[in-house]
Amino acid sequence: xxxxxxxxxxxxxxxxxxxxxxxxxxxxxxxxxxxxxxxxxxxxxxxxxxxxxxxxxxxxxxxxxxxxxxxxxxxxxxxxxxxxxxxxxxxxxxxxxxxxxxxxxxxxxxxxxxxxxxxxxxxxxxxxxxxxxxxxxxxxxxxxxxxxxxxxxxxxxxxxxxxxxxxxxxxxxxxxxxxxxxxxxxxxxxxxxxxxxxxxxxxxxxxxxxxxxxxxxxxxxxxxxxxxxxxxxxxxxxxx
Amino acid sequence: xxxxxxxxxxxxxxxxxxxxxxxxxxxxxxxxxxxxxxxxxxxxxxxxxxxxxxxxxxxxxxxxxxxxxxxxxxxxxxxxxxxxxxxxxxxxxxxxxxxxxxxxxxxxxxxxxxxxxxxxxxxxxxxxxxxxxxxxxxxxxxxxxxxxxxxxxxxxxxxxxxxxxxxxxxxxxxxxxxxxxxxxxxxxxxxxxxxxxxxxxxxxxxxxxxxxxxxxxxxxxxxxxxxxxxxxxxxxxxxx
Numbered sequence: 001x002x003x004x005x006x007x008x009x010x011x012x013x014x015x016x017x018x019x020x021x022x023x024x025x026x027x028x029x030x031x032x033x034x035x036x037x038x039x040x041x042x043x044x045x046x047x048x049x050x051x052x053x054x055x056x057x058x059x060x061x062x063x064x065x066x067x068x069x070x071x072x073x074x075x076x077x078x079x080x081x082x083x084x085x086x087x088x089x090x091x092x093x094x095x096x097x098x099x100x101x102x103x104x105x106x107x108x109x110x111x112x113x114x115x116x117x118x119x120x121x122x123x124x125x126x127x128x129x130x131x132x133x134x135x136x137x138x139x140x141x142x143x144x145x146x147x148x149x150x151x152x153x154x155x156x157x158x159x160x161x162x163x164x165x166x167x168x169x170x171x172x173x174x175x176x177x178x179x180x181x182x183x184x185x186x187x188x189x190x191x192x193x194x195x196x197x198x199x200x201x202x203x204x205x206x207x208x209x210x211x212x213x214x215x216x217x218x219x220x221x222x223x224x225x226x227x228x229x230x231x232x233x234x235x236x237x238x239x240x
Numbered sequence: 241x242x243x244x245x246x247x248x249x250x251x252x253x254x255x256x257x258x259x260x261x262x263x264x265x266x267x268x269x270x271x272x273x274x275x276x277x278x279x280x281x282x283x284x285x286x287x288x289x290x291x292x293x294x295x296x297x298x299x300x301x302x303x304x305x306x307x308x309x310x311x312x313x314x315x316x317x318x319x320x321x322x323x324x325x326x327x328x329x330x331x332x333x334x335x336x337x338x339x340x341x342x343x344x345x346x347x348x349x350x351x352x353x354x355x356x357x358x359x360x361x362x363x364x365x366x367x368x369x370x371x372x373x374x375x376x377x378x379x380x381x382x383x384x385x386x387x388x389x390x391x392x393x394x395x396x397x398x399x400x401x402x403x404x405x406x407x408x409x410x411x412x413x414x415x416x417x418x419x420x421x422x423x424x425x426x427x428x429x430x431x432x433x434x435x436x437x438x439x440x441x442x443x444x445x446x447x448x449x450x451x452x453x454x455x456x457x458x459x460x461x462x463x464x465x466x467x468x469x470x471x472x473x474x475x476x477x478x479x480x
Contacts (some may be wrong), residue, residue: 008412008413009411010412011412041422085422086419086422089422089426127374128373128375128376130373130374131373131413132414132419132422133368133419133420133422133423134328134370134374134381135368135419135423135425135426135427141374141377154411154413156404156411158402158403160400160401160411161408162396162398162400163399163401164396168408171249171394171400171436172248172249172250172394172436173248173394179375180373182281182325182326182372183373183375185281186329186375187375
């Protein structure tokens, strides 16, 4: 299994360089990648923006919305990439179109999978560690389950600071750590809080953290901070 | 209909003073308020924290979890208050216990309703403008519909700033305005972005904004900023 799971926030030159390098190493010398833009509203615009911003890394991104039969497109592609946006909308479309089992099967057979933000959320057993607003109700929160743990993309810790006129004030809403603790009040699965700019590079039983730090949350124990370059392979076997 | 809908973030002395005054004016000279603590995991602790932090405003808060029959408790109470926490958990419990129609009926008959944060979300037609993590799947996103518009609690605008070591860096995730725009890509209802410390004080057909600014989002038009003391009664009649 080859999966490259990105957090998002690839907006600085340094982060984009890591992104392009990781994406090229991941997909290798194929030419075309099937891109799933369902997390955003305007699919054509999304594909164009990916190219304009250099986030295609030189590959030809083919939007799944341009094919008559999405399952057939997945069966025939050489690589698949699910982009970010709203995870509820993406998950609803993954269920409605019936592509979930085809993606799962092909990735388990070796098709390289890349996900960013919402596309990383749906690689997990459920989409329940998303940060997004529930703008639509999917049939279920269950997602691809390519990995046995959850990722919280765009992770950061501490209190949010908000610009109010000239001053920065502390926002009182739940911190990300509060939210993940609440997740563990009702669920058991390990959660990886992945800072922006970071990737989990998964090759069969091995996982390397690239481009950012991460914090790993196991239910009932203190979270553990890990750093870029760390081997996180234990997540594959130890996740409950 | 008497409803007091708070955003949350009542952590400064100034905000708490507004909170206590608004709550006392809202509930008047009743003694006991039925408190619904379902948005947090530990119900007893929640009621105790409310009292410790002075957020009971002198009233006797009776947790609904201490009654054998929650619908009967709602039928008999003189005031009802739904506290904040995780809106998915709260909504799941509101559906599971079957109290939704009893609350709706009594509030429409004149029972004073107070909600803060998640308790404000569930006063809206749906919980779909929550900021919370989907830690559990409710039967439906439909909620009390005491008002015909949506509230986004803990609202702020602009990009989030995150503390990373000594420096503040810009977080790249969606802004709150982005998220509400995404909501309007799939839904039509007006959304009130209510800053922390603020309340909507609703008396039948009249709505006053108290304690903070707010931003009102209508689908397809530019949002409008309003300020504490403004009359927002048009929300009752103009919401789609």
